[in-house]
Amino acid sequence: QVQLQQSGPGLAKPSQTLSLTCAISGDSVSTNSATWNWIRQSPSRGLEWLGRTYYRSKWYNDYAVSVKSRLTINVDTSKNQFSLHLNSVTPDDTAVYYCVRDQQWLVLHYYMDVWGKGTTVTVSS
Amino acid sequence: DIQMTQSPPSLSASVGDRVTITCQASQDINKYLNWYQQKPGKAPKLLIYDASNLQTGVPSRFSGSGSGTDFTFTISSLQSEDSATYYCQHYNNLPITFGGGTQVEIK
Numbered sequence: 001q002v003q004l005q006q007s008g009p010g011l012a013k014p015s016q017t018l019s020l021t022c023a024i025s026g027d028s029v030s031t032n033s034a035t036w037n038w039i040r041q042s043p044s045r046g047l048e049w050l051g052r053t054y055y056r057s058k059w060y061n062d063y064a065v066s067v068k069s070r071l072t073i074n075v076d077t078s079k080n081q082f083s084l085h086l087n088s089v090t091p092d093d094t095a096v097y098y099c100v101r102d103q104q105w106l107v108l109h110y111y112m113d114v115w116g117k118g119t120t121v122t123v124s125s
Numbered sequence: 126d127i128q129m130t131q132s133p134p135s136l137s138a139s140v141g142d143r144v145t146i147t148c149q150a151s152q153d154i155n156k157y158l159n160w161y162q163q164k165p166g167k168a169p170k171l172l173i174y175d176a177s178n179l180q181t182g183v184p185s186r187f188s189g190s191g192s193g194t195d196f197t198f199t200i201s202s203l204q205s206e207d208s209a210t211y212y213c214q215h216y217n218n219l220p221i222t223f224g225g226g227t228q229v230e231i232k
Contacts, residue, residue, distance in 0.1 A: 047226075109174075118168055
């Protein structure tokens with residue numbers, strides 16, 4: 001059974017960097033049949049996809065335009081985990097952050113079948 | 126970006142009722158459309174993938190249909206445990222986007 005365990009602080013100050021980690025059990029971050037995503041949810045923005053990382057003979061990252069200049073997703077294969085680093089945060093980044101596996105069940109066909117429990121992040125001074 | 130428009134935003138129905146939610150994409154997304162259920166304080170849960178395929182373990186009262194720009198999600202006989210918010214999500218291209226959600230309440 002695949003599980004995603006999220007960790008990281010629930011509070012960040014404006015202009016700081018928010019860092020969250022997602023540890024994977026039951027699957028490999030290097031798998032060729034999934035992508036590993038960060039999604040956040042807030043009352044104002046709803047469910048918002050932020051970015052993903054995945055391995056297809058080499059590592060790829062994709063980011064939402066809205067956060068592209070501020071977001072980095074890293075992978076630590078030795079710990080089988082991936083992480084989100086969002087810099088220059090503002091109160092508008094306050095949200096519940098989820099790490100999510102997007103499983104490829106057929107070529108070019110995906111579904112988000114495993115979600116972390118979510119981390120409530122508040123940006124406030 | 127592809128906009129996903131869900132309707133209604135909320136509904137109230139009785140146990141045993143048939144409930145239908147629609148999701149419209151701002152451009153053709155073929156069948157690259159998934160449906161999720163979210164209960165308060167929990168992460169979304171996959172119910173339907175590729176518009177009409179029932180995820181393993183999900184009760185058969187849930188179903189989906191559609192292709193192109195217009196999709197429908199149906200609960201054939203509403204149960205008390207179905208009180209939740211339901212979201213559609215496309216993955217036709219990046220960015221992946223979600224609908225605004227439909228909150229289903231039990232009368």
